[in-house]
Amino acid sequence: MPPLHLLQRLSARDITVGIIGLGYTGLPLAVVLSEAGFRVVGVDIDQKKITAIGAGQSVVEDVTSDRLAPLIAAERIRVTDDYDALRAADAVIICVPTPLRKSQDPDISAIIHATEGVAPRLKPGALVVLQSTTYPGTTNEVVLPRLQEVAGTVGEDFFLAFAPERIDPGNKTYTLKNTPKLVGGVTARCAELAAALFETIVDEVITVSDPATAEMIKLLENTFRAVNIGLINETALICKRLGIDVWEVIAGAATKPFGFMPFYPGPGLGGHCIPVDPQYLSWKLRTLDYDAQFIHLATQINAAMPEYVVGLIGDALNATLKPINGSRVLILGVAYKRDVGDMRESPALAIIRRLLDLGADLHYHDPHVPTLTLEDGRTLTSLPDLSPETLESADAVVIVTDHSRYNWDGIVRHAPLIIDTRNATHAVRSHARGQIVKL
Numbered sequence: 438m439p440p441l442h443l444l445q446r447l448s449a450r451d452i453t454v455g456i457i458g459l460g461y462t463g464l465p466l467a468v469v470l471s472e473a474g475f476r477v478v479g480v481d482i483d484q485k486k487i488t489a490i491g492a493g494q495s496v497v498e499d500v501t502s503d504r505l506a507p508l509i510a511a512e513r514i515r516v517t518d519d520y521d522a523l524r525a526a527d528a529v530i531i532c533v534p535t536p537l538r539k540s541q542d543p544d545i546s547a548i549i550h551a552t553e554g555v556a557p558r559l560k561p562g563a564l565v566v567l568q569s570t571t572y573p574g575t576t577n578e579v580v581l582p583r584l585q586e587v588a589g590t591v592g593e594d595f596f597l598a599f600a601p602e603r604i605d606p607g608n609k610t611y612t613l614k615n616t617p618k619l620v621g622g623v624t625a626r627c628a629e630l631a632a633a634l635f636e637t638i639v640d641e642v643i644t645v646s647d648p649a650t651a652e653m654i655k656l657l658e659n660t661f662r663a664v665n666i667g668l669i670n671e672t673a674l675i676c677k678r679l680g681i682d683v684w685e686v687i688a689g690a691a692t693k694p695f696g697f698m699p700f701y702p703g704p705g706l707g708g709h710c711i712p713v714d715p716q717y718l719s720w721k722l723r724t725l726d727y728d729a730q731f732i733h734l735a736t737q738i739n740a741a742m743p744e745y746v747v748g749l750i751g752d753a754l755n756a757t758l759k760p761i762n763g764s765r766v767l768i769l770g771v772a773y774k775r776d777v778g779d780m781r782e783s784p785a786l787a788i789i790r791r792l793l794d795l796g797a798d799l800h801y802h803d804p805h806v807p808t809l810t811l812e813d814g815r816t817l818t819s820l821p822d823l824s825p826e827t828l829e830s831a832d833a834v835v836i837v838t839d840h841s842r843y844n845w846d847g848i849v850r851h852a853p854l855i856i857d858t859r860n861a862t863h864a865v866r867s868h869a870r871g872q873i874v875k876l
Contacts, residue, residue: 443527443562447633450474454634455526457551459486459516461709461779462568462602463532465499469613469638471513478526479516480554490516498777498805499606520554528564528634529555531580532602535569536713543717545571545579552583559588564596564630567648570655570714572721575599576648581623592624598631599648601655606708607777617641621651659714660732665700666711667735670742673702673876684860684875702876704837704858705742705784707773712739712782743787746876750792750833750856753874757854759832762796767820767831769848770838771803778805785837786811800831804842825851836861849873 446452453476456463463479471477481487486496493506508514515522523529533547548569555565565584567576576599581591588595600620605611618639622628632642645651669687676683683702691699706712715736719729751761771785772778780786785801790811792799801809802820810816820827823843828834828851839861846865849855853871855862862873 443564443630444633446527447630447637450637452476452527453478453525455480455523455529455555456532457481457523457529457555458532458534458547458569459483459490459496460532460534461497461499461606462604463530464490464495464497464505465604465613466530466532466568466602467514468500468505468508471508473638475637477514478522479514480518480520480522481516482518482550484518487516487518490514497606498779499604520558523555524558524560526563527560528566528630529559530566530568530600531555532568534709535571535717536709537716541716542720543572545569545575548575549579549583552580556584556587559584559595561589561594562596564598564627564634566597566631566634567599568602570601570659570710570717571652572717573649573652573656574721575652576621577623592626596622596624596627596630597648598622598627599651600631600635601651603658606779607774614638615640617643619643619645619651619654621645621648623648653718656714656718659710660718662700663706663711663715663739664731664735665698666703666706667738669700670702671738674745677876682875684863701860702858703742703784704746704788704876706739707781707783707785708779709781743784744791746784746788746835746837746856746858747791747795749874749876750835751795753854753856753872754833756872757832760796761792764797764832765830766792766797766799767827767834767852768799768801769803769823769834769836769843770840771801771806771809771819772838772840775839776805776841778803780806780809783838788835788837789817802827803838804840823848828852 454470455478456467457480459479459481467477467479489496493509495502495505531551533551536544538544591597598620603616618635620628620631622631628644632644635642673683687699690697715732719732722729754764773783800820802823808818833854834852835856836859839859845862849862849865849869855873858876
């Protein structure tokens with residue numbers, strides 16, 4: 438299929454787009470593409486996810502079931518676990534997860550599985566776009582050879598690009614549509630086709646020189662955040678030793694109109710991107726005999742924050758003549774960020790696990806996370822409400838995630854001891870019944 442023909446069909450929305458991976462990035466993309474007029478085929482290996490989506494039930498918070506269901510009913514989106522469905526696709530976008538192994542090395546097995554699944558089924562002249570976050574070189578060194586082996590010559594028989602996802606779960610201001618989209622094609626024609634596809638659903642598409650550059654840009658974005666959060670977490674530790682309020686320090690520094698960007702400390706990093714992406718870059722550099730020292734140091738500091746929070750809880754309880762062992766500890770918020778139910782890499786998991794190991798009578802409340810399961814299989818259920826009696830019965834209330842639905846005034850009026858890792862109680866401290874310990 439000549440590229441011009443595919444460009445014309447793209448402009449007319451007369452193509453089928455296949456999406457591999459229907460999670461936090463793939464499902465919103467499928468919905469937006471479908472709403473833009475494209476036929477969409479979604480493939481995922483998780484049968485429970487396929488069953489739910491096929492019934493019009495969303496599996497991610499950024500897509501409501503009310504928005505998804507009509508598209509499923511009209512067959513604008515079809516979902517399956519069968520890669521053969523991709524034989525009809527004119528463009529395939531790979532949105533599979535890329536976690537870390539226990540050794541902290543990249544696990545791109547899902548990318549390899551997706552590539553090997555689509556390669557023998559790729560339509561002549563089709564476009565393949567990798568969206569999954571990965572280390573520089575993956576598109577050219579891992580995806581391209583597997584496609585070329587069966588699909589022919591890139592830039593002629595098929596087209597390949599990398600276009601990193603920039604999804605921020607729960608963000609109502611910056612959505613898929615108004616967040617600029619980066620595209621790096623293996624050839625100029627590849628970049629042209631990928632850009633044309635995303636221009637149908639995104640306000641601005643920016644083309645960079647090649648896939649490796651786009652892959653590196655994605656890692657820089659999140660490494661920038663991880664390193665700066667590491668700096669501010671260490672600043673919190675420094676301020677604690679100096680007897681200075683780190684939150685006041687940050688607020689004061691943020692009044693400078695140039696040369697400073699505020700970041701905020703917390704109980705640790707969470708989500709898929711910030712804790713994981715810098716490790717992809719660090720691993721790649723180790724293969725080139727280079728030690729990414731900034732990344733390593735920031736990772737150490739950020740990874741130590743959950744244990745530091747547990748230490749704060751222990752010290753605060755000790756001051757009331759109570760040990761962690763046997764004390765009733767109530768965790769408020771277990772999702773990795775405010776107002777979402779996303780538990781990926783949430784620091785709350787490490788805090789809860791450690792407190793349970795120390796013998797705490799642990800409970801949690803999160804309006805977005807009804808149940809959670811730890812790595813060892815222990816399952817906890819969220820308390821149904823935060824009544825005055827619930828708060829008063831806790832020996833310590835620990836604010837890990839500052840959901841906007843929480844009534845902070847009511848919490849400080851009834852909780853006898855609060856460990857606040859998010860500065861959520863700053864405006865209502867004067868109403869506090871007991872002590873509030875800040876990060």
